Amino acid sequence: MTLKATPLNNAHRAAGAKMVDFGGWDMPVNYGSQIEEHNAVRTDVGMFDVAHMCVVDIKGDNVRAFLRGLLANNVDKLQVSGKALYSCMLNPQGFVIDDLIVYFISESWFRLVVNAGTAEKDVAWMQQQNAATNSGVTITQRRDGDNAMALIAVQGPNARAKVWEVIPESKAGSADMKPFNVAFAQSPIFGEAMIARTGYTGEDGFEIGVAAEQAENLWNALVAAGVKPAGLGARDTLRLEAGMNLYGQDMDETVNPLDAGLAWTIDLVSERDFIGKAALQAMGQNAQFVGLILREKGGVLRAHQKVIVAGSDATGEITSGTFSPSMQQAIALARVPNGVNVGDTVQVEIRDKKLAASVVKLPFVRNGKILAV
Numbered sequence: 513m514t515l516k517a518t519p520l521n522n523a524h525r526a527a528g529a530k531m532v533d534f535g536g537w538d539m540p541v542n543y544g545s546q547i548e549e550h551n552a553v554r555t556d557v558g559m560f561d562v563a564h565m566c567v568v569d570i571k572g573d574n575v576r577a578f579l580r581g582l583l584a585n586n587v588d589k590l591q592v593s594g595k596a597l598y599s600c601m602l603n604p605q606g607f608v609i610d611d612l613i614v615y616f617i618s619e620s621w622f623r624l625v626v627n628a629g630t631a632e633k634d635v636a637w638m639q640q641q642n643a644a645t646n647s648g649v650t651i652t653q654r655r656d657g658d659n660a661m662a663l664i665a666v667q668g669p670n671a672r673a674k675v676w677e678v679i680p681e682s683k684a685g686s687a688d689m690k691p692f693n694v695a696f697a698q699s700p701i702f703g704e705a706m707i708a709r710t711g712y713t714g715e716d717g718f719e720i721g722v723a724a725e726q727a728e729n730l731w732n733a734l735v736a737a738g739v740k741p742a743g744l745g746a747r748d749t750l751r752l753e754a755g756m757n758l759y760g761q762d763m764d765e766t767v768n769p770l771d772a773g774l775a776w777t778i779d780l781v782s783e784r785d786f787i788g789k790a791a792l793q794a795m796g797q798n799a800q801f802v803g804l805i806l807r808e809k810g811g812v813l814r815a816h817q818k819v820i821v822a823g824s825d826a827t828g829e830i831t832s833g834t835f836s837p838s839m840q841q842a843i844a845l846a847r848v849p850n851g852v853n854v855g856d857t858v859q860v861e862i863r864d865k866k867l868a869a870s871v872v873k874l875p876f877v878r879n880g881k882i883l884a885v
Contacts, residue, residue, distance in 0.1 A: 518563035519662045519727040527741060535629040535760075537564045540743040549742035550749050550837045553713050554880050557670040558742040559734055562719065563655075563662035563727060566631035568624040568638070572649035575622050581786050582641055583614065584769070586779040590616035596692040596710060600769050600777050601634065602788030606795055608763045610634050611774070613710060615694045623694075623706075625663070625719075627759045631655060641787070661706075662727035664720050666739060667750075669880060671717030675707070678733045679720075682707045686718070701733075702726045712747065714754025714878045752834050752845065755803060755874030761815060762801075762831040762845055768792070771847055772831075773801025773874070799847040803872040803884055804830070804860065806842035811862035813844035813869070820859040820866065821849055828852070830860065838877045839884075845874070 515538035524531065529540035540561065542549060552558040570578070579587045585599030595616050601609045610630040615623040626634045631653065638651050654661040666675050676683040679702065685695030686707050694708040706721035722730055735741065748758070755773075757763055763772040770778070770792065779786075780793065806813055813833030820827055828848030836843045848858065854873045859866040872884040 516564070518561055519724045520561045520563060520664075520731055523728050523731050524561065524741075529741070529743060532744070534564070534744055537628060539564065540741070542743040542745045543741050546743065546745035546749070547837050549740060549746035552740040553668045553715055553742060553746065553750055554838055554877070555669070556740070557666065557668035557674050557717075557738070558740045558746070559667070559731070560665040560742055560747055561731075562665050563724070564628035565655075565663055566626050566628065566634070567654035567661045567663070567721060568626060568635060569621065569652045569654060570624065570638070570649050571621045571652075572647070573620060574647045575620060575649050578642065578645065578647040578649050579614065579622060580784055581645065582638065584778040584786055584788065584792075586782055586784060587614060587616070587622070588782075588784070590614070592616070593618060594693045594695055596694055596708065598692070598777055600774055601637070602769070602786070602792065603765060604788055604791060606768060606788040606791030607765045608759070608767055608769050608772070608774075609637060609765060611757065611759055611763070611777070613708075615708065629760060660724035661721045662724045664722075664727065664731060664734070665711055665713075665717065666720065666734065667711045667713040667715045667717035669716060671715070674734065674737050674739050675718050675720065678730070678737050679705055679707075691716075702730050712754075712756055713750040714756070714875060715750070716879065749834050749837055752832050752843065753836055753838055753875065753877040755845065755876060757845075758832060768795050768798065770795070770797040771799040771801065798850065799828070800850055800852060801874075802846055802848055802852065802854070803874045803876055804844040804846050804858070804869040805839075805872055805876075805884060806844075806860065806867060806869050807857070808867040810865055811842070811860075811867055813842045813860060813862075818861040819846050819848055819869075820861065821852055822858070824849055824851070828858070836876060839882055843876055844869075
């Protein structure tokens with residue numbers, strides 16, 4: 513099978529990146545040291561190729577009404593142009609088709625960024641719902657074709673300063689920008705750039721969208737300014753420390769989002785109906801999503817390990833696990849039975865051993881600070 517390549521593929525190979533098959537995409541897992549890349553983002557600045565993710569523009573007179581029914585979070589929270597919202601998109605059974613960010617540009621234009629592996633499925637689902645509701649919106653994916661965009665995530669305490677150095681025109685619209693907002697800048701070098709103060713690392717920074725043909729130029733300019741390229745390995749340890757879900761691992765079309773710690777992304781309060789609402793209300797929440805820190809030596813926390821709760825026949829399961837470079841401890845995200853509390857001790861089955869782990873509140877690390885101990 514021929515792997516798909518982002519517009520930055522040549523830049524990764526020129527930099528000596530170790531490339532891997534990531535859901536059918538040829539992507540860099542690291543450029544030599546995953547730990548150095550992780551630490552650069554936590555203490556300075558690093559950047560990621562996220563051009564495998566898909567920008568989707570939805571336009572038309574009925575966009576807001578269409579998204580009210582499509583998304584579990586309520587786009588009526590977006591009343592000021594440039595505001596962004598994190599949401600799940602559910603199927604009628606109440607399970608997660610995808611998690612995404614939606615940006616409010618104007619009443620006739622909302623922009624979504626969806627996950628790489630679900631992009632084709634997502635767009636097909638949106639088109640199906642558009643036809644079913646006779647909404648009359650236009651849905652355009654921007655990952656492929658003549659109008660393609662590429663995304664680069666620049667993250668870390670010095671990320672914004674570096675972006676302003678490379679794209680000086682971006683500072684005017686983003687210097688006072690709060691998190692989960694977006695602005696546009698017109699650069700004489702890189703063309704129009706979408707500057708979104710969002711990310712997947714627990715650090716400050718921007719996700720920048722430019723025309724696909726400008727992506728390598730922007731990447732190289734950021735490298736020249738001292739921004740360290742980082743691969744999928746560091747991206748995973750950073751997002752896990754930040755307590756952020758990964759689609760396909762922490763939730764998918766078999767998982768109740770309430771059990772995956774995503775209740776805050778779902779509006780069950782307003783009278784607005786949306787796809788999956790009735791099923792979700794009928795299911796309710798049947799598990800909790802928590803952090804675990806391994807307290808005994810002898811293993812590393814990994815996905816699918818069983819979590820044993822004292823005095824209960826019910827068990828939990830780790831959904832994502834790693835060794836935290838920031839904390840120097842084994843950590844995990846896990847779904848555990850209701851009634852387990854922060855501070856409790858549970859046991860994790862690791863091979864033929866049962867090792868003690870503490871239940872902690874997420875996130876583990878945010879803005880360079882260790883929050884879970």
